[in-house]
Amino acid sequence: MEIRPILSSLRRHRIPAVLIVLEIALACAVLGNAVFMIGQRMANIHWSNGIDEAGVSVVTVNGTDPGLAASDIPRDLVALRGIAGVTAAAPVTSMPLDQNPALTGFTTTPDGKTTVNTSVYFLGSGGERALGLHLLQGRFFNADEYADSGLKDFQSTGHVVLVTGSDAQRLWPGQDALGKTLYANGESWTVVGVVGDVLAQDPNFSGPGGRYSSVFYPSRPDGMMGDYVLRSAPQDRDRVVREAVQALGRLELGAVVEGKTYAQMRTDYFADTSSMVWMLVLVCVVMLAVTAFGIVGLTSFWVGQRRRQIGIRRAVGATRGHIMQYFQTENFLLSGAGVVLGMALAFGINLYLMRHYEITRMPWYYLPVSALALWLLGQLAVLGPALRAAAVPPVVATRSV
Amino acid sequence: MFGYYLDLALRSLKRNKVLTALMVLALALGIGATITTLTVLKLLSGDPMPQKSAQLFYPQLDPYPVSQPFSRSGKRMPFLLNYVDAMNLIHAHKAERQAAIAMSQVKLTPPSGAGKPFYAQGVLATADFFPMFDAPFRYGSGWSAADDDSRAQVAVIAGDLNARLFGGANSVGRMIRIEDHDFRIVGVLRNWAPQPRFYAVHLGGHSYGKGEAVFVPLQGARADGMMPSTMMGYGKSIDVEHLESAPAIWLGLWVQLPDAADVAAYKLFLGNYAQEQVALGRFQKSHIALSGLMAWMRSEHVVPEDVRLQAGLAFGFLLICVVNTVGLLLAKCLRRSREIGVRRALGASRGAIFAQFMVEAGIVGVVGGVLGLVFAELGLWGIRHQPAQYADLAHLDLAMFLFTFVVALAASLVAGLLPAWRACVVAPAPQLKDA
Numbered sequence: 065m066e067i068r069p070i071l072s073s074l075r076r077h078r079i080p081a082v083l084i085v086l087e088i089a090l091a092c093a094v095l096g097n098a099v100f101m102i103g104q105r106m107a108n109i110h111w112s113n114g115i116d117e118a119g120v121s122v123v124t125v126n127g128t129d130p131g132l133a134a135s136d137i138p139r140d141l142v143a144l145r146g147i148a149g150v151t152a153a154a155p156v157t158s159m160p161l162d163q164n165p166a167l168t169g170f171t172t173t174p175d176g177k178t179t180v181n182t183s184v185y186f187l188g189s190g191g192e193r194a195l196g197l198h199l200l201q202g203r204f205f206n207a208d209e210y211a212d213s214g215l216k217d218f219q220s221t222g223h224v225v226l227v228t229g230s231d232a233q234r235l236w237p238g239q240d241a242l243g244k245t246l247y248a249n250g251e252s253w254t255v256v257g258v259v260g261d262v263l264a265q266d267p268n269f270s271g272p273g274g275r276y277s278s279v280f281y282p283s284r285p286d287g288m289m290g291d292y293v294l295r296s297a298p299q300d301r302d303r304v305v306r307e308a309v310q311a312l313g314r315l316e317l318g319a320v321v322e323g324k325t326y327a328q329m330r331t332d333y334f335a336d337t338s339s340m341v342w343m344l345v346l347v348c349v350v351m352l353a354v355t356a357f358g359i360v361g362l363t364s365f366w367v368g369q370r371r372r373q374i375g376i377r378r379a380v381g382a383t384r385g386h387i388m389q390y391f392q393t394e395n396f397l398l399s400g401a402g403v404v405l406g407m408a409l410a411f412g413i414n415l416y417l418m419r420h421y422e423i424t425r426m427p428w429y430y431l432p433v434s435a436l437a438l439w440l441l442g443q444l445a446v447l448g449p450a451l452r453a454a455a456v457p458p459v460v461a462t463r464s465v
Numbered sequence: 466m467f468g469y470y471l472d473l474a475l476r477s478l479k480r481n482k483v484l485t486a487l488m489v490l491a492l493a494l495g496i497g498a499t500i501t502t503l504t505v506l507k508l509l510s511g512d513p514m515p516q517k518s519a520q521l522f523y524p525q526l527d528p529y530p531v532s533q534p535f536s537r538s539g540k541r542m543p544f545l546l547n548y549v550d551a552m553n554l555i556h557a558h559k560a561e562r563q564a565a566i567a568m569s570q571v572k573l574t575p576p577s578g579a580g581k582p583f584y585a586q587g588v589l590a591t592a593d594f595f596p597m598f599d600a601p602f603r604y605g606s607g608w609s610a611a612d613d614d615s616r617a618q619v620a621v622i623a624g625d626l627n628a629r630l631f632g633g634a635n636s637v638g639r640m641i642r643i644e645d646h647d648f649r650i651v652g653v654l655r656n657w658a659p660q661p662r663f664y665a666v667h668l669g670g671h672s673y674g675k676g677e678a679v680f681v682p683l684q685g686a687r688a689d690g691m692m693p694s695t696m697m698g699y700g701k702s703i704d705v706e707h708l709e710s711a712p713a714i715w716l717g718l719w720v721q722l723p724d725a726a727d728v729a730a731y732k733l734f735l736g737n738y739a740q741e742q743v744a745l746g747r748f749q750k751s752h753i754a755l756s757g758l759m760a761w762m763r764s765e766h767v768v769p770e771d772v773r774l775q776a777g778l779a780f781g782f783l784l785i786c787v788v789n790t791v792g793l794l795l796a797k798c799l800r801r802s803r804e805i806g807v808r809r810a811l812g813a814s815r816g817a818i819f820a821q822f823m824v825e826a827g828i829v830g831v832v833g834g835v836l837g838l839v840f841a842e843l844g845l846w847g848i849r850h851q852p853a854q855y856a857d858l859a860h861l862d863l864a865m866f867l868f869t870f871v872v873a874l875a876a877s878l879v880a881g882l883l884p885a886w887r888a889c890v891v892a893p894a895p896q897l898k899d900a
Contacts, residue, residue, distance in 0.1 A: 079797075079887065083792040087785060094781045101774070127572035127582055128646075217702045249701045313581075318645070320572060320582050335852035340771045344778070348500060351782050354491045358789035361487055365796030421770055 065178055071262075080362050085402045088192045089436050091355040092406025095348055095433035097413050099424045102344045109334045109341070111267065111275070113160055114228070114260030116196025116429040117330065118298040119151075121305045122291050123323040127318055130287025136316070137188065137285035143311045144292055149300035150216035155289035156195070157215075158265050159326075160461075161333040162291070165265040166218055170248045170279065171237050179219035181274040182231070183264040186215055192226070192259075194293040197280070200229050202242045202257035205282040213282045225253040232258045246279070253281070301325045354442055361444035363391065367453040374453055375460030381386040384454040392443060393451035399442035403435035410434065466817075474825035481797065488793045492833030492877060495779075495786030497840020500861070502772070502779040502847060507865070508858055509673065510768045513659035517599055518758040520662075521720050522560075522728065525754040526550050526737055528712070528747065529699045541756050544765070545714035546698065550742075555591060559734045560727070562718035564593040564837060565683060567693035567716050568668040573679065574642040575630055585626065585678035586670055587643065587703040589686045589693065595621070595652075597721050598664065603627075605637035605652035608682055616688045620648035621680040627653045643679060646689040654680075661767045663758055668717050669694025672767050673855035683716075700786050723729070731755060783876065790880040792828065798822055805857045805888055806896025815889040822888045826836070826881020827840025827874060839867065 074081045114315050123144075128136060137155050144153040158164055160183070169178040187195070192204040205224060213222025225246055232241035232255075261276035270277070283289070292312075296304045305323040312321045324332075331338075367374075374387055414426040478485045512518050525542040527537045528550065535543040538701065546554075551565040551634070571587035594600070595607035604627075608619050620641055627636055640647045658676030666672065681691070693715040696703055700712030722728045735753045742748035756764060798805075805818055813821075841861060848859040 079883065080792060080795060083788060083795065087792065090781065090785045090788060094778065094785070098778065126570075126584060129645075217705055219702050318574070318582060320584050332852075336769070336771065339851040339853060340775070343775060347778055347782055350494050350498070351785055354494060354782075354786055354789055357487045357491055358792050361789075361793045362796050364484075365800060368800065417774075422772060440552055447622045 067393065067397070069431060070390065070397060074394065074397070075325070077366070078383075079316045080366070081398060083088055084359060084362055084398045085405065086443065087358050088356055088399050088402025089240050089405035089409055091351055092403050092434055092438045093409035093413055094351060095437065096407070096410035096426065096430050098348050099434060100345045100414070100430050101423070102341055102348075103430075104424075105337050105341050105344075109337055111263055113226070113263040113330075114263065115160065115262055116295060117326050119295050119301065120195060120326040121294045121296065121301045121308070121323065122162075122326060122329060123294065123305065123308045123312060123321065124291050125312060126290055126320045126322075128316055128319045129255050133285050133287040133289065137289065138462070140292065140312055140315055141188075144294060144308055147294075147304055147311065149304055150293040150294050151297075152190055152194040152293075153388070154191035154194035154293050155285060156191055156293055157184075157186040157283075157286075157288050159291055159293070159329065159360060160263040160265060161267070161329055162428070163266050163333065165269055167265075167270065167274070168218075168237070168248050168279075170231075172244065172247065172251070173200055174247050174252070176247065179273065180234070180277050181270040182277040182279055183266075183274070184218065184274040185278060186220070186286070186289065187280055188283060188285060188289060191293065192280070193284075194295050195262075196295060197226070198260035200258045200260055201232075202226075202255070203242075204257060210282045211284060214284050215281070215286055215288060218288070219249060219251055220253060220283070220440065222282055223253055224256045224282065225257050226257045226280040227255050228261045228276055228278050229258055231260050231278070234277070245394045259396065294326055301327075303400075312327045354438075355438070355442050355443055356445040359395070359442055363395065363446050363449040367391070367449045370453075371456055371460055375462075376458045378456065378458035379461040385454070388450045389456045391453055395442050395446040395450075399439045402442075406438065407435055466821075467689060471828070472823045473821055474828050477797070477801070477825060478828065484793055484797060488790050488829050489553075489836060490798045491786045491793075491832045492829060492873065492880075493836035493840055494834060495783035496837025496869060496873050496876070497844055498779040499776075499783045499872065500837060500841035500865060501844030501848070502776040503662075503672040503868075504841070505848060505855070506768070506772055506776045507810065509661065509772055510762075511660060512759060513661055513663045513762075513837045514598065514758065517721075520723050521597070521758040522720050522722050522731070522755045523758070523761045524554065524718055524720060524731075525737070525756075526739055526748070527750045527752055528714070528742075529750070530687055533699055538708050540880060541832045542752065543697075543714050544717075546716045546718050547712070547714050548647045548709040548716060549747075551716040553738070554718060554720075554735075557734070557738075557787055559590065559731055560722055561719065562593040562597040562721040564591045564597055565716045565718050566590045566594065566664055566668065567683065568665055568670050568695070569686070569691045569693055570669075571644050571679060571691060572774070573626075573647070574629075574823070579630065587686075587691070588665075588677045589683045589691060590680060591683050593721075594680065595717060598622065598659070600657050601655040603636045603653045603655045605650070606678075607652055613682050613684055616685040617682060618646065618648045618685055619651045619682065619688075621652040622650055623676055623678050624656050628876070639842050641679070643681065644691055645687060648681060658661075658669055660855070661762065663762060663767070664719060666717070666761070666765050666767060670892075671854045675857075682811050728755070777798060783872075787876050787880050790826075790877065793884055794822075794826055794829070794881055794884040798888045801888075802891050803896050805891045806893040809891070809893035810897055818889040818891075819885045822885035823878060823881050826877045829881075830874045830877025831870070833877060834870045837873055838866070838869050 166184045167181040168184050170182050171178050189210045209224050241255050241258050245252050262278045264270040264274050267275045307319050309323040417423040470635045527542050555563050567589040568586045570584050572582050573585050574582040591613050592608055607714050636650050639650050661672045696713045696715035698713045703713045704711045722731050739751040739753050743751045845859045849856050
């Protein structure tokens, strides 16, 4: 395909050509950044979590008399374990993603300093199995450790702790974490086990450093334990939650009992994020449609204006394919200029967003991908007008001269 | 003349229906997206207290030790106060009004037989809270500073809680059970929910949404064991039994300073107070801060970042739509070179041609604006069905309604400039010869 005649024709129609290039450039820049933001948010929504999310449900009991916890909690647990389908039940102080963070900074020396916000969990007897923690190294807590530990001012009075794999690597790089001592606020605990990474109680608040930083302590029943973790088969969980709320409602008359599956808890935590994702997707789709409309409109106009010229070309021997190719190549060149400009613009927007918002650098491959998408869009949009151009009969050339 | 242009424009728009529909639709989508996001942005970044925000200030002190700074960069001050400093500042009475505030999730037990207990947002505050924030009372009033000191078990409840528990009747003098303690109701508010909830920033709970349910005196509520939602320690650990003397920040303090001289005087007082505390050995740093309400909202990023990103995205989208409209209008007008040639030959001036094409662009804008309004209402309807905390508030107000047309008309006229200019410089002779 000869490009020169196309270029010389475009030079005569500078303004419409510039408009198409500009429109494609803007669309390319917005698309690249929007897709990048969608990708980042989707990654957040799918953060992995080292508990049995499909099988865990949580029943929260608030407003009980903390002084009665030592007798109330064992009584409640008997009732919960009696529900058909419940394979494990345990009281805990909080849950990953429950948006009610209890954070402490932990160090490997008595007077060390840290900037990492670590989520602190206290588990009642059997809590590791109820949550479905994955043991990577060492062991879970034994019965003595549960009986001998409690909490005061949200610090463990026991001597043992479980840490996550990420924390084990961060705190003791290249070493075995088992048997090491963890310090906070003048107290210390021995690491007895390492578990798979559990998400923080509020990862958006804790930041990237604290996302997978969690510690687990054993504890005897305590008034601070407001959540019961129930584990069941995934298909039973909705019924288990319903029955558990009813059972505890009968036992804890003055309390407020609420239950939800862990799947619901994750959905709730990421509700804002997923509505932003939908909004971005919607804007991208509509924007691409508008851009395509613009290309169809301008190219149609061009075809209409050049009917005579097309007729003459057909009369002197050009095939329909040649005419099609002409418009396709023309669009290819315009889109090409558009996406080059658009990629530069996308990079600039990303730099601006990085300075003013909490947004990271866009990986380079987003640029060619969005460029390719717009190139394809341009070719699709030009198809209709190009077909109409190819259908112009050669006889047009002889008319109305 | 305008009527004639209008007629010409309508004829021209009717002649090519698909192209016209494309222009209007694209413009309407851009307008709809922009107005939707701007409505939300305006709603979220608005002034929660337009009549008073210029007089409300938020003082900050720094009781953190040098070895354990509040922020590593040193740029941020602790955003709450400890109890001792909050009380010292209140009792100094250096501002016209001053109130310390903490938030707490509290259990409310309805009178026997009226339903199950439930949790609601409670405010622990000192007496000046109501007059300082112009909280409107339906029945009764707030409590007095004497009630604060005597740890009185009194409460102010919100209008919707009054409707729920007492059927909307005057409940002043009746009792309400909060966290298993009985409080005497002294006041019932009308609907009162400043957006954003500026007084609750960093104290826990949402920044937007419905107002609080109950308000109780800080000291009285603490005597009953109510715990603040947020506390941050700067000692070994927080002794929750003795929060009042613990090295922990958990209170927000607001002061009312009517004019610039008062602000300067209060700043001086605050600086002297911090230096005094350094001399006493209580503080290690003497820096202070005193922010106005709106400045405080900005510095604490109360408006969700996503909302500002969405507004930016919508503007980018509108720009694409405008470029698109320029292209389509231009295509239309170039196709009509012959018509322009005839009109020019018959005596129409360049200005007349320009005006004619601008009228045509304006019609596209007005129609696009009407359709854009429909899209905006649709978008806001979508937002109201999102789980976001500000979802209920997303409504188009009159100002935004009018603004929609201004944006639509401005966008279409800007888009029409280039095509109209191209049209009016068409030379008549070649066009006529060609025909």
